[in-house]
Amino acid sequence: GENVEQHPSTLSVQEGDSAVIKCTYSDSASNYFPWYKQELGKRPQLIIDIRSNVGEKKDQRIAVTLNKTAKHFSLHITETQPEDSAVYFCAAKNYGQNFVFGPGTRLSVLP
Amino acid sequence: DSGVTQTPKHLITATGQRVTLRCSPRSGDLSVYWYQQSLDQGLQFLIQYYNGEERAKGNILERFSAQQFPDLHSELNLSSLELGDSALYFCASSAGYWDTDTQYFGPGTRLTVL
Numbered sequence: 603g604e605n606v607e608q609h610p611s612t613l614s615v616q617e618g619d620s621a622v623i624k625c626t627y628s629d630s631a632s633n634y635f636p637w638y639k640q641e642l643g644k645r646p647q648l649i650i651d652i653r654s655n656v657g658e659k660k661d662q663r664i665a666v667t668l669n670k671t672a673k674h675f676s677l678h679i680t681e682t683q684p685e686d687s688a689v690y691f692c693a694a695k696n697y698g699q700n701f702v703f704g705p706g707t708r709l710s711v712l713p
Numbered sequence: 714d715s716g717v718t719q720t721p722k723h724l725i726t727a728t729g730q731r732v733t734l735r736c737s738p739r740s741g742d743l744s745v746y747w748y749q750q751s752l753d754q755g756l757q758f759l760i761q762y763y764n765g766e767e768r769a770k771g772n773i774l775e776r777f778s779a780q781q782f783p784d785l786h787s788e789l790n791l792s793s794l795e796l797g798d799s800a801l802y803f804c805a806s807s808a809g810y811w812d813t814d815t816q817y818f819g820p821g822t823r824l825t826v827l
Binding site for chain 2: 647700701
């Protein structure tokens, strides 16, 4: 079955800097890759997603890139703000299968 | 607000007891997923229902069961509770069966087993 790894497990950046979180997946048939942000004690919230027919997607300060050959995808947050501090989860999904989540990255944006 | 509702928000019970968690998906969504998130842990997929039928099972214990009703709401039943069952339980819904459907999470039920 699918296995998703996520790095780093924790990340601290200065406010205004960029943050990059990388995930790798094992099942080459996976074709949907969402990213979720979870604040302490709250629900995971979808922040951006990408499908396998697209290499990059951007939404304001957030972007996701996908490299299907290498089987990895990355979340890029630019101009980080303190409110970006949270745990970020990546996930992978294959047609007919279920979402498999990475273990999460705890991002701290220091003012 | 994702449109997915879960009740109750908090549940405190004792070991050996049985509880039922309820989830109402977003209007029009046919798939419901259940996840368990223990303290500082990731999201563990438990089970998925699509339009009333079980679609897939993850790491769900035999003490746990779920169902989806004709009105599409779902219930997760946890029995013979153990201390280790204390966790946040999330329900999520998506529109379809197995496509690249966006999945929306409910606010979760925090279960504490004493």
